[in-house]
Amino acid sequence: MPLARSDSLQDIDFTLRRQFNKTSFRPHQRDIILAALDGHDVFVQAATSFGKSLCFQLPAVIDRGITIVISPLLSLMMNQVEALRAANVEARTLNSNTPMPERDYIYRDLATGHPHTRLLYVTPELCSMDRFRDRLRLVHAQKELARVVVDEAHCISEWGHDFRRDFKRLTWFRESFPDVPIMCLTATANAQVRADILSTLGLDRTPARLRCFTMTAHRPNLHLEVRFTSDEANDRYDDFVGWLKGVYARRAADDRRPELEAAGERIQNVPGIIYTLSRDECESLAAALRCDDIGARPFHAKLPKEVKEETLARWINNEPGYDIIVATTAFGMGIDKDNVRFVVHWRLPKSFEGYYQEAGRAGRDGNASYCFLYYAREDRDRVCNMVMRDATATAAAKAKAKAGDDANLQARIRSLNRLVEYCESTDGCRHAFICRYFGEDEVPRCDFACDWHKDPQDLKRRMMRGLASEEWVSTQRMEGAYDDYYYSD
Numbered sequence: 001m002p003l004a005r006s007d008s009l010q011d012i013d014f015t016l017r018r019q020f021n022k023t024s025f026r027p028h029q030r031d032i033i034l035a036a037l038d039g040h041d042v043f044v045q046a047a048t049s050f051g052k053s054l055c056f057q058l059p060a061v062i063d064r065g066i067t068i069v070i071s072p073l074l075s076l077m078m079n080q081v082e083a084l085r086a087a088n089v090e091a092r093t094l095n096s097n098t099p100m101p102e103r104d105y106i107y108r109d110l111a112t113g114h115p116h117t118r119l120l121y122v123t124p125e126l127c128s129m130d131r132f133r134d135r136l137r138l139v140h141a142q143k144e145l146a147r148v149v150v151d152e153a154h155c156i157s158e159w160g161h162d163f164r165r166d167f168k169r170l171t172w173f174r175e176s177f178p179d180v181p182i183m184c185l186t187a188t189a190n191a192q193v194r195a196d197i198l199s200t201l202g203l204d205r206t207p208a209r210l211r212c213f214t215m216t217a218h219r220p221n222l223h224l225e226v227r228f229t230s231d232e233a234n235d236r237y238d239d240f241v242g243w244l245k246g247v248y249a250r251r252a253a254d255d256r257r258p259e260l261e262a263a264g265e266r267i268q269n270v271p272g273i274i275y276t277l278s279r280d281e282c283e284s285l286a287a288a289l290r291c292d293d294i295g296a297r298p299f300h301a302k303l304p305k306e307v308k309e310e311t312l313a314r315w316i317n318n319e320p321g322y323d324i325i326v327a328t329t330a331f332g333m334g335i336d337k338d339n340v341r342f343v344v345h346w347r348l349p350k351s352f353e354g355y356y357q358e359a360g361r362a363g364r365d366g367n368a369s370y371c372f373l374y375y376a377r378e379d380r381d382r383v384c385n386m387v388m389r390d391a392t393a394t395a396a397a398k399a400k401a402k403a404g405d406d407a408n409l410q411a412r413i414r415s416l417n418r419l420v421e422y423c424e425s426t427d428g429c430r431h432a433f434i435c436r437y438f439g440e441d442e443v444p445r446c447d448f449a450c451d452w453h454k455d456p457q458d459l460k461r462r463m464m465r466g467l468a469s470e471e472w473v474s475t476q477r478m479e480g481a482y483d484d485y486y487y488s489d
């Protein structure tokens, strides 16, 4: 049974305006929020930038009690908590980085059984700890556990690209608190991943209680393009810089400049992200771009925390010298800057879902944005080797390889293969390919927003000319040329 709501904030439109400073709901948000407020379990699958967070934040503000939000990424939690606190919502996070006084406060708050905290963001690992579980039992006994939310829910599934073993243990919530509604959200799930999420969380056992909102993955404002290259051509850098300088030149032209000046916008304020697969490449590429007077900064897991925070803050504020983030995959899920105008994949990503999540950082304001993926067959073989090596290392480290490891390896290889097919496909719309991948039947409308729709003949020509031949790549492969590549976040 849903908990009673507080009396003062029953009007969701009022709460949207007052607490979240937004004038209207986006399509489907209202229905999702109402289903949650009615006490249903809710599954939401919607495109990147749809506005999924609001779907659990707003009910958390309206309902009495505390909402526990389980999220896989510390940076993602911290961003959301900061934004909520700025809007005067009692939100907090409890994770390995939480300072001791804050940690003590939260545990004391939970121990009262009637916490002041409305949204508590935690890691899945924390949810397995006895101390935390005891506190939740106490809160539940007082009927103050309003809802459990699993964000980035694809991490639950071995068939998903970002499988995290601790997400499997979230099964505990339904077993321990059968009356507490659960909401789970993801941007990237296929039918198998969806089924896995519902069964792990125990939502499929009470179908009458469950409301599923499965929306299209389509992002019509993303212009998708594959750029073909090879080890021999090694032309990514010149190609990218040529493109970017062309963008700057168009912004500096007489017909554009006055408009930008009036808006106080710099010519080079064309925010973007370039994804690389290794820290070395991330550092060297950012340095090379800076030598070419392009404001690029590296971002990877090994940088000091203060450097990462400063880089992120200055990039978000559109400061000179911080126009482009050159990142490893340490920078991805949940990054929410509205005016990212391009996302470039310097190398083939490791999974289809990862590619689309990262591309989804672009164009969150709804304006046209460009997503290039530089594809080389040599990289295909390198990435495939890396995925296999990763899987072997994980299995060995775990001593006994479990069925889950096997399923996850299969899923990762399948996902990579589909991404390779996507890159090498020259006979159809890229948006349609993506929607099919995520199990959609309807063909999305593409308004010249992919390289195939723009010029199918040119696409074929570029692929023929740009890629190394399969014969060459397979000879090199047999000689072990692609074995010693590595990636790092």
Ligand SMILES: Nc1ncnc2c1ncn2[C@@H]1O[C@H](COP(=O)(O)OP(=O)(O)OP(=O)(O)O)[C@@H](O)[C@H]1O
Pocket: 022, 023, 024, 025, 026, 029, 046, 047, 048, 049, 050, 051, 052, 053, 054, 186, 187, 333, 334, 335, 336, 360, 364
């Ligand atoms: N109704 C609304 N009106 C205006 N802006 C909104 C609305 N709902 C959400 N937004 C804004 O849209 C942006 C994207 O929202 P959010 O970060 O929740 O996306 P998401 O669906 O979780 O995407 P991703 O899966 O890519 O992380 C945020 O800046 C959020 O403030």
